[in-house]
Amino acid sequence: MQQSLLEMRHVEISYGGEPVVHDVNLVLKPGEILGVVGESGSGKSTLIKAAMGLLGNQGRITGGDILYKGNSLLHMKPEALRKMRGPEIAMVFQNCASSLCPIRRIGDQLFELMEQHNQRNREKVIDRALDLFEKMNLSDGRNILESYPFELSGGMNQRVGIVMAMMLKPALLFADEPTSALDVIVQAQVVKELMKLRDEFGTAIVIVTHNIGLVSYMADKAAVMYQGRLLEYGATKEIISNPQEAYTQRLIQAVPKIRRG
Amino acid sequence: MKKYIGRRLLQLIPIILGITFLSFALMQTAAGDAVDALYDNTSGGVSEQIKVEKRAELGLDKPFLVQYFNWLMDAVRGDMGVSYISKKQVFETFISKLPATIYLTLAAILVTVLVSIPLGILAAVKRNQFIDYFIRMMSFIGNSMPSFFISLLLIYVFALKLNILPVIGNSEGWKSIILPTLTLAIAMSSKYTRQVRAAVLEELNKDYVMGARARGIRESVIFYASVLKTAMLTIITLLALSIGSLLGGTAIIESIFMWDGVGKLAVDSITMRDYPMIQAYVIWMALIYVAVNLTTDILYHYLDPRIRILQEE
Amino acid sequence: DTTEKVFNYGTMAYGVAMGNAGLNPHEGYSGWSTVRYGVGETLFKFNASMELEPWLAKDYQQVNEYTVKINLRDDVFFSNGNKMTGEAVKVCLENLVTVHDRAPKDLQIKSIAAEGQSVTIVSENKVPGLVNYLADPYGAIIDMEAGVSEDKNVVGTGPYVAVKVSDTEIHLEANNKYWNGVPKVDKVNIKSISDGDTLTMALQSGEIDAAQGLPYASLKLFQNDDRYTISSTETSRVYQAALNYHSKMIQDSAVRKAMAMCTDKEGFTAVLLQGNGSPAVGPFPDNFKFGGNAVKEVPYDIEGAKEVLESAGWVDTDGDGIREKNGQKLSIDWLTYTSRQELPLLAESVQASYKKAGIEVKVNATDSYKDFLKAGKYDVFANAFVAAPTGDPQYYFTTHLVDGSDYNRGYYHNDKVEKWVEELRNEFDLNKRSNLAVKIVQQVLDDNAYIYASHLKMSFVMKKGITGFTAHPSDYYEITADLDKN
Amino acid sequence: MNTAVGQSVKMRSGHHQDYTLIKFYVLLTLVGGLLLIAAFAHRLVPFDPYAQDLSKALQPPSSAHWLGTDRYGRDMLSRVMMGAQSTIFTSLLLVGIISIIGTWIGVVCGYIGGKIDTFIMRVSDVFLAFPGMVFAIAVAGVLGGGIMNAVIALACISWPKYARLARGQVLSVKTMPYIAAAKMSGSGTLKVIFKHIIPNIIGTILVTATLDIGTMIMELAGLSFLGLGAMPPTAEWGSMMSNGRSMLQTSPWVILAPGCAIFISVMLFNLFGDTVRDLLDPRIIQRRGKGNETI
Amino acid sequence: MESVLEVKKINKSYMGRNRKVHAVKNVSFEIYEGECVGLVGESGCGKSTIAKMISRLESVDSGEIFLNGKDIADASGKTLREVYKSIQMVFQNPVESFNPRLKFGESIMEGMINHGVSRGEAKVKAGEYLKICGLPKEFAGRYPHQVSGGECQRASIARAIAVEPRLLICDEVTSALDVTVQAQIVKLMKELKEEMKMAYLFISHDIALVQEVCDRVLVMYNGQVIEDGSTDEIIQNPQNEYTKRLIDSIFEIAW
């Protein structure tokens, strides 16, 4: 049995004293893809933020533990945690354009990222970035480095976000609704690129989405959240074909099915 | 860039026409008969004949718009008429006093910037902590006192009780600028600190801050490289706007500290009903204000790629 | 002692607003600055009792009713070294009457002849006050050869020479060639400070050595403090109210009388001016022969005023405390301005005391009072005026009382007054002139055409060590060779 | 996405709103008290604020005259109370005028757009170009002193601010789907403006207006200082202060009493405006919640 | 069948940032009584613009729009009010489509009152329509921010059907909602289709959803209609390259 990469044990989270996540248990192995679905406000993003250590002042982990490669993330010093964000754990946002500073060039922000994690060789950084852009089906990488986020389309920004997350070859990638803001066609492209990453770098991915079809397409394991609780958790196939909880059943039924005759 | 500046300059034309027309109309109605006013201060009676001649000479018998046009043409050439009181060229008088006001304004802006930007940032960063409440309280207090009252208190403390600074402006070199500058800066910083705080807070709450954190960027780097840089754009615009209120605000302060600038000139001119002088003052201050705003816009345009690139297309 | 003595002087009285910016005596009121700050001197001057004395002149002879011959001192030099000769005086006076606005009318000069150290002036009409007029600051003798500089500086004969002249400041240096002694202070800096509080605090902080025109409220700060000395004098600046005869209400003599009776001059001077003024009876102060109590006025008597109004038919019928007659409210528009700090005070004081007698006063204190004057929109116009700048009464009468005179803001007319003023124009005998003046003023008071509230007491406040700096009733002489700083 | 925001506003703001609400009620009471004093000043004053008694001039605060007397022997407390009436109501009037006129202009410009909009906005550019106080001084100088002229002067320069604000608000509200929905319900232009646009922009305008009351008190004081404000003997704080200026050292109560009155009421109105804004603007509350997350 | 709406060669361009965007190019189609027509296509292809032009919220550059045989392309004032008796619209973002200062009841009543129904009657009817849309009539007293997104969307449907229009335009009515809620709304729409005999213009980018609701579908690309046919036909046999990609991009649950 492989060692677990990420493990959540009885995690409880509250915002300003109000509990929003209750007793969540998860285990993620290297290279595994976990799809998290659930109704809006059920605490999916909160869970990811908690693992990233980005809950903020109001948010508190009031119980349980989150382990990364066996070490508790909760008891880590802020600086140590910061150093992990990037090279070990990375994140892709729903709207990557707004997760970048609007008035700085993408290249500058990319160099800043690498510099902060002690990779100062510009040439190497550029080479790697261009390589990744290539993989992401973005041909004009140099041009993108010279661009500002607002100059790129939503799909391009999303892929830039993924490239930035992958620059340091993290072992774990959190993706919080990375494709919801995108067009169906572009969405399909981005999802395929994400899958490639796992295949090439062995990155484990936690992807939050509303699209059950997408989970069924890419995730090895699926988790269903409802009102702050982990309703169901297990192999994707298992859950989809044999949902135990009423909510999960409703969820799966709700997915419009295309009739191809 | 050049195209943009050109367009902005073109846009200024109606505004400048508006400014001059409004001022002209205002003073025209206020001053009543300019010739009467001109001879009012020569105590000897001046015959109607002379007045009629003078009116014709000044073109005051022409229709209003013609008068405005003539006046504007003169003004463009730097001839804004003669003071009713001193009988000197208005434009020359104004220009001779302008440096003092600019000097004072710049000093006040400098102090304001030096005080309120750090304080505003500090308050934003330490939001809802003691230091934030303290800074906000101070700015509330500074905001609630008329500037002439602040100046009296400052003079009382620094000139009378401590005796380290002079009361009267323009007298003891750099020392004499301190009190008027402080007075202006207190009022201005009180407003500006809050604006800086709000601007920085707004940026701190943007998604990209979270994004940078998720990429493991150091807080200090996030703050200086991204947040501050972005907030500065707002801060600069706000600064330009406050220059406007500052230009007007110097009038009272200059009168109190006997600072021999255009503000005092304006106040004196108003008490003396010296309409050509008031007119020159109003127009020029408006033009300076417009120029400052234009510069800021261009600067902003240059600094903010969102605007630069989108507008350049 | 090698250290330079510098005298810093802050004054409210200099500047464009006062109409006396610059030092060219031939322009407006700038002569006041020329003489006040010791740059220029006139042929004659006034002593402390406002009597004429020779200054640059040795003496004069009234040759006939139209001609006066003035003998000049022989030892006077302009600060540039040129000698003050009859010719120089002639050129100066000729320039005066060509360019000045008031002088030609005052002096009515037909011709001037110079001969050595004397000048002979022939006037168009009889001008009994000619010599007095020459003592007006516009009569300061300057070297026309040197002319007037761009910044309005001139070359005079006084103890000081201006090295810098601006609208707000004059820098003076001692005139080493001064004919009448050696100036004791090396440098004098005159600063125009138009804000009373700034002036006060500048004196307190020691930035200036002396101040003129402090607000009354501030004087208290220096009065019982032995670090300062105060020099005060009564001046002929009178605070007066002209009653507008064009106003229907004012034409009612009972109203005018009641108004006169309700003016609390004691309260005004003692409390509001804090003793820096004395109650006035007529336009001329006590130190004039024809001034002070030479004339009689109605006493302050509110009850009496009520009776006067009552018997004239002004009664309060609607119980609002204001009297009415024929449906018209006894409400008076009191026009005044604020650049003299005492005037709004007077207005407010009158407002309260008139109210007691049932007269409403609506104060319009505005610096655009000239517009209102022109429009005739006032019942009373209150102003400040230097009634006898030349020590002679005729000036006040010809400017305020006779038909069509410049400052007759009340449109006052009295045949008797017209006749007496005419007599005064032709009378050279000082005693007779004085008697005429008393008669005229009494008539004005009997008519209640003007209400004279107070005469200004002018004060210089200075640091202890300052000497030779005294307030003069004429308000002409400030910086002299006597000025010293220890 | 938006529903999520809507919900989270509700939940996150709860905590803050409690605190803000308490602050709001306290300030509301204080402002209300101030307005009551102003409204009934003529009944509440212990002495006639205009009755002179020169024998009692410049008395320091005592049990008879809590805030002393001025140089005419008038009771300062009565004058300060009476001053509340003229000062505060004048400022209210002024703010009322500019906010109503400005808002109307802004709404019309924003809603109708086109040439009228361009023209009026150019005009407001011109007014905005004049540095505020300067132009007010000039206008007041032209019109002459007097509190009503001061109001007109300040109104002249202040309306564009509201026009701009209202216009901006209208432009953003105009594109909201509920305006389209209202149009599709068959509502005419006036109905859309009155029922759907104005209620949704009025909050911002009101907050700005509340914050402006303090500013206007100060600007009126500034004009009074220059002799362009209230005429004597009107008890108005600004002119009381500038008239009492020279007595700062000899009879400080004469200037401190109206000075403190200005200080306190400006502060009150500003704090009140701030609190109302926090209360009305869900965006700020939401931002607050987020703000706590970030730093 | 009688056509409710006929759109003939309509065009629309916008002045984008210094650049002209031709948002809708020569689009023509017809909707018949009781028919449900889907409009699909990528974001920005001009779907909403068409909806806005039909509902006269946006002017038409050129072309004609016939409603019940009458050209409404330039309708305004009174005729426009008549148009809104026949056409109603449901918006993408339910919360934003309600005036936050009005209770649902007021918003629903507004249309009826404007069309001459008395206040009292409108109030009763508002309750009924809420019920039809699956909400208790007490919801009339709630504000938009007091309900969930799904409930809000139901209320907005209630508002739209309250004037009993002949054509209901639904512009991405489910995109802002949770999947489960989305299913409920779709169900409601299907029910209404049966009951009220309305024609629908159903705009969406989710072709599977369209297939569930619509009889016919128009595929748009870059301002033009590139395919038009019965839903099943197009999905099973897409002619256009773009349509194919669109269908391929759907992630289906792998059973």
Ligand SMILES: Nc1ncnc2c1ncn2[C@@H]1O[C@H](COP(=O)(O)OP(=O)(O)OP(=O)(O)O)[C@@H](O)[C@H]1O
């Ligand atoms: N900073 C915060 N302060 C207070 N409450 C918060 C905060 N962030 C989130 N919440 C609350 O926590 C709950 C979970 O929020 P979260 O964002 O994790 O939901 P989600 O499952 O990601 O929803 P969605 O699908 O809409 O993104 C919600 O009820 C939300 O209102």
Ligand SMILES: Nc1ncnc2c1ncn2[C@@H]1O[C@H](COP(=O)(O)OP(=O)(O)OP(=O)(O)O)[C@@H](O)[C@H]1O
């Ligand atoms: N008011 C407007 N001003 C300028 N351009 C506009 C405006 N409205 C729409 N556009 C442009 O017209 C084009 C079509 O827009 P439209 O909103 O109709 O697209 P859509 O198909 O509805 O997209 P989505 O699925 O994102 O709603 C887009 O390129 C858009 O940028």
Ligand SMILES: [Mg+2]
């Ligand atoms: Mg989320």
Ligand SMILES: [Mg+2]
């Ligand atoms: Mg759309």
